[in-house]
Amino acid sequence: MNDVILEHESKLIVDYPTVVLEPTTHIYNGHALIESKISIMRDVSTPSSIFRKLVEEVTKLIAFDAFSHLKMESKEIITPICPTIGKRIAGKKQVLVPILRAGLAMEQPMKDIVPQARTGFCGIYRDEETLKPQKYFWKMPKDIENREVFVLDPMLATGGSADFTVSELKKIGCKTIHFMGIIGAPQGIDLMQKKHPDVELFIAHLDKGLNSNGYIVPGLGDAGDRIFGTK
Ligand code: PRP
Ligand code: URA
16 A cells, blocks of 8 residues: 555545435445445556446446336236236436536446436536536436436535536426435535435445545545546
């Protein structure tokens, strides 16, 4: 460990009380598959190609739960043995909303599972001084307000980006919104639970807190840079 030069401040300086998780918040700490994959992602020596692949795998693992409530309808099918009644997902097509950039890595694995889903794009970045989200791109499917929405972002740190995105989606009439992430800080989870109690959170791992620069500790570092190899 001694010869690794850490790019980000590693000290947990923002002390935060333990967050009380609401029943609508789903966290998977302790799940062997998720813990082992996230540990490889945390490792500073993991290359970008592997990091991206692991984002995809963990996204699919939490999607298993995030999609469990979807309504189904019956469909007659014939197996090689006999006719039977199968199921298919009913209702309007879902909308995936990756928060650019890092959320893009979660979009394709979700599409693999629900290929019928539409995609909307929310481009925001955190101002490095204020940590407030700055919007630079917004493109949603026309009739998004009548569809179930899944906001995708690997990192829920202060919660500012997720709160901004969900608030904008509500302004245009979206009623059923879920958030899916890889790592959450107590601060971000607390903010989302308080401001958007109607939004279900599916987050692979709850970490300890934030450092002085608003990075999650122990975290993954800058997820966008690690996914796209920009640092
Ligand atoms: C990261 C991350 C989230 C945001 C989380 O994006 O992907 O969108 O920070 O932080 P918050 O909860 O405090 O808002 P970043 O602004 O670094 O942009 P990038 O994905 O383009 O790198
Ligand atoms: N954004 C990231 O990419 N990582 C963090 O730890 C916090 C915000």
